[in-house]
Amino acid sequence: MASQRLTIVIKLGTSSIVDENTHEPILSILTLIVETAAKLHRDGHNVVLVSSGAVGVGLRRMDVEERPKYLPRIQALAAVGQCRLMSLWDGLFSHLRLPVAQILLTRNDIADRTQYINAQNTFAQLFDMGVIPIVNENDTLAVSEIKFGDNDTLSAITAAMVKANYLFLMTDVDCLYTANPRNNPDAQPIEVVTDISSLEADVSSAGSSLGTGGMSTKIVAAKLGTSAGVTTIITKSSKPGNVHEIVKYLQQAQQETLADPTTENNDHSSILHTPPPLHTRFIPSETPIQSRSFWLLHGLKPRGTIYIDHGAYSALQKKAGLLPAGVVGVEGHFGQQEAVRLVVVEKISPDSLNGEFLHHGQEPREVGRALVNYSSSEIIRIKGHRSTQIQSLLGYADSEYVALRENISFIRNDESPRH
Structure with a gap:
């Protein structure tokens, strides 16, 4: 049986590829990563690297000892380091005659739906051309408002964008443990996670002085990835060859399962004789959210909040749009076609101050995101009224809905937006 062509995203943190003390690139690890990517590519798979390290390499290039606090200086170091980092990747891949491409992203780059689709198309063309995309956050331009927060989140959004089969989050431990294995000899590895919401593991790893992530950010990334249908795997960054071995193991497991459908989905030990390297595998959702819904939830930064009553929420779940009659309050300042x-919330009295809600019964809870047809000031004027009154209240009526149903995406129990 021919092996399936897979799309594999490999996320590498700064501490994985840059020495924390000397800030020198760890060439031995970089070389192994390149060899692993090349093996996967030769096997017919699409490979994407999400590579941190621009600031770390910039520190070395400019002989700066510690990561500065001043944002413009960090961005300047990132600009210096990004050139060097891509030169390293390009040089190493060129030895194996593999072309690479640089893709720098900020949240603004995917906030526009057209740009998001354009990015997807670019990735698709690079795959067709046999190129390995190397993705990083554009630290030179990114400020807190448009940052992904860390490259774990960026890698999960990238994996969803390219409809990846696997997302590998490389870290300084083999896998998740029930406790910290460094100081608890009874700590047990967690090899498979089927329900990430009920995960009980030690996530105390806080990341290095160079990086921005830790184990907790990898759990967030795993939630994003699995909600989009991507199998997410944590494994040791110092052993990049694990990625190729794990992929081969999982492919063999899938083929064995197809040959013997009675095998349990996640237990292949009885049919496979050679266990894979230690890792934690997060099983993807059986009902992954679609590309547009994922973009609404995770590609856009909300500019405000719309409070709706339970009747409106029930109608939305039945595929109806959001009518002004169901809106009970507005918070923030936003324009048309911005995310909120x-x-x-519970129904409130009309004379309550805008944004101040009486917490009777159930507490207010965020249930989703929407692209709105009206600005915040317009929604304040039409909230609680029938759609037939919009014309008289505003002098115009662009839509009978505050938000169309196709522009609304609900948060599920196994995920939560990062912003």
Whole structure:
């Protein structure tokens, strides 16, 4: 049986590829990563690297000892380091005659739906051309408002964008443990996670002085990845060859399962004789959210909040759009076609101050995101009214809906937006 062509995203943190003390690139690890990517590519798979390290390499290039606090200086170091980092990757891949491409992203780059689709198309063309994309956050331009927060989140969004089969989050431990294995000899590895919401593991790893992530950010990334249908795997960054071995193991497991459907989905030990390297595998959702819904939830930064009543929430779940009659409050300042949070609250009296809600019964809870047809000031004027009154209240009526149903995406129990 021919092996399936897979799309594999490998996320590498700064501490994985840059020495924490000397800030020198760890060439031995970089070389192994390149060899692993080349093996996967020869096997017919698409490979994407999400590589941190620009600031770390910039520190070395400019002989700066510690990561500065001043944002413009960090961005300047990132600009210096990004050139060097891509030169390293390009040089190493060129030895194996593999072309690479640089893709730098900020949240603004995917906030526009057209740009998001353009990015997807670019990735698709690079795969067709046999190129390995190397993705990083554009630290030279990114400020807190448009940052992904860390490259774990960026890698999960990238994996969803390219409809990846596997997302590998490389870290300084083999896998998740029930406790910290460094000081608890009874710590047990967690090899498979089927329900990430009920995960009980030690996530105390806080990341290095160079990086921005830790184990907790990898759990967040795993939630994003699995919600989009991507099998997410944590494994040791100092052993990049594990990635190729794990992929081969999982492919063999899938073929064995197809040959013997009675085998349990996640237990292949009885049919496979050679266990894979230690890793934690997060099983993807059986009902992954679609590309547009994922973009609404995770590609856009909400500019405000719309509070709706339970009747409106029930109607939305039945595929109806959001009518002004179901809106009970507005918070923030936003324009047409900007993203907002949807929060369900108890019905409040009309003379309550805008944004101040009486917490009777159920607490307010965020249930989703929406792209709105009206600005915040317009929604304040039409909230609680029938759609037939929009014309008289505003002098015009662009839509009978505050938000169309196709522009609304709900948060599920196994995920939560990062912003």
